[in-house]
Amino acid sequence: xxxxxxxxxxxxxxxxxxxxxxxxxxxxxxxxxxxxxxxxxxxxxxxxxxxxxxxxxxxxxxxxxxxxxxxxxxxxxxxxxxxxxxxxxxxxxxxxxxxxxxxxxxxxxxxxxxxxxxxxxxxxxxxxxxxxxxxxxxxxxxxxxxxxxxxxxxxxxxxxxxxxxxxxxxxxxxxxxxxxxxxxxxxxxxxxxxxxxxxxxxxxxxxxxxxxxxxxxxxxxxxxxxxxxxxxx
Numbered sequence: 001x002x003x004x005x006x007x008x009x010x011x012x013x014x015x016x017x018x019x020x021x022x023x024x025x026x027x028x029x030x031x032x033x034x035x036x037x038x039x040x041x042x043x044x045x046x047x048x049x050x051x052x053x054x055x056x057x058x059x060x061x062x063x064x065x066x067x068x069x070x071x072x073x074x075x076x077x078x079x080x081x082x083x084x085x086x087x088x089x090x091x092x093x094x095x096x097x098x099x100x101x102x103x104x105x106x107x108x109x110x111x112x113x114x115x116x117x118x119x120x121x122x123x124x125x126x127x128x129x130x131x132x133x134x135x136x137x138x139x140x141x142x143x144x145x146x147x148x149x150x151x152x153x154x155x156x157x158x159x160x161x162x163x164x165x166x167x168x169x170x171x172x173x174x175x176x177x178x179x180x181x182x183x184x185x186x187x188x189x190x191x192x193x194x195x196x197x198x199x200x201x202x203x204x205x206x207x208x209x210x211x212x213x214x215x216x217x218x219x220x221x222x223x224x225x226x227x228x229x230x231x232x233x
Contacts, residue, residue, distance in 0.1 A: 002119040005030055006154065006195040008129030010161035010187035012093060014054045019190035019206030022232040024058070026192070026204055027088060030121050036087040040068040043102050044094025044127040047072045051092055071102055079108060083115045093126030093161075096148055097140035100131060109152055116154060126161045129193075133159040135182055137173045145172040147181055155195060158184030163213065165189045173215060174222045183216040191229050205229035 011017075013024035028036065040055040042048065047070040059066040069076060069083075076082050083089065089112070091099075103109050116122050122132065130136040131152055136159040138148040145168050160173040163186040173186055185193055185200075190207025193200060203212050214225040 002117070004116050004119065004195075004197045005121040005123075006116065006132050007121065007123035007192050008132060008155075008159055008185075008187070008195070009123065009125040009192040010129070010163070010165075011189040012125035012128070013090075014051070014058045014092070016058075019210075022206030023190075023192055023204075026194075026206075026232055027090075027121065027123055031087045033087055035063065035065055037065040037067070037085060038088045038090060039083070039086045040066070040090050040092065041124075041128075042068065042092040042094075043071050044096060044099040045092055046094070046098075055090070055092075071106055071108075074106075079106060080111050080114070083108070083111050084118060084120065086115070086120050088121045088123065089115065091122070091124030091128030091131065093124065093128050095140045096127040096130050096136075096138045096151075099127055100150060100152070103131075112152070113154060122154075129161055129187070130159045133157060133184065136160055136184065137169060137176060145169065147176050149181075155198060156182070158182045158215075159193075160184065160186040160215070161189075163188045164210070174224065177215050177217050178222045180217075183214075186213040186215050186224075188212065203227050203229040204232055206232050 013020040042051045132154045133151045134153045135149045188210040190210040191205040191212050194202040212227045
C-alpha cells in the first residue's frame with residue numbers, strides 16, 4: 001500500500017545550516033532510491049535564478065537527479081508526467097496566495113494531489129508548508145500578516161510557520177484562531193510536521209530547543225499546547 005507523505009516545515013533546506021542538513025536527510029530517508037529524483041517548485045518567489053542555483057548546489061547531480069519546474073517561463077509541456085516521475089517535490093517558500101493562484105491556473109492543484117496519492121513526497125518551508133493545509137497565516141497580501149483560507153486542503157486545519165522568528169506571527173495566529181480560523185499547528189524555525197496521508201505521524205526538529213505548538217480554540221479561549229519534537233541527529 002502506497003504511503004502518502006507531506007513534510008510541512010517552517011524553514012528550509014537549501015541553505016547550508018545544521019538544521020537544514022538534518023531536515024534534508026530526514027526527507028531523503030523517506031525515499032528508497034540510490035539517486036532520487038528531486039524537483040524544485042519555486043513558484044512562490046516567481047522562479048528566481050538565485051533560488052534555482054541554490055537548489056542545484058544543495059542537490060548535486062552526482063547524488064541526485066535534480067530538476068526544477070518554472071511556471072513564469074514555462075518549458076515543461078506535460079506537467080502531470082513530469083510531476084509523477086519525481087520522488088520528492090520541494091516547494092520553496094514565498095507568496096502563498098500567488099503560488100496557489102498560479103498552480104490552479106496551470107492545473108497543478110489536481111496534479112499534486114494525484115502525485116501525493118501515488119507516493120511522491122511533497123514538502124517545503126513556509127509557503128511550501130502552508131499550501132497543503134486548508135488555511136493559515138501569511139504575509140502574501142502586504143506587510144501586515146493576514147489569514148489565508150483557500151489552501152489546497154490536502155491536510156485539515158491551519159498552519160503557521162516562523163512562530164519564533166517573526167514576532168507578529170504568534171499574536172496574529174492566536175487571535176485568528178480565536179476569531180474562527182481552524183485550529184492547527186504553529187512551527188518554530190527548524191521544525192517540521194510529517195504527515196502520513198492526512199494523519200500527523202511525527203514532529204521532528206533539526207534545531208535543539210525548537211518547539212511546535214498545537215493551537216486550538218476551547219470555548220471562548222485559545223490554548224497553545226507545546227510539543228517537543230524528536231531531535232534529529
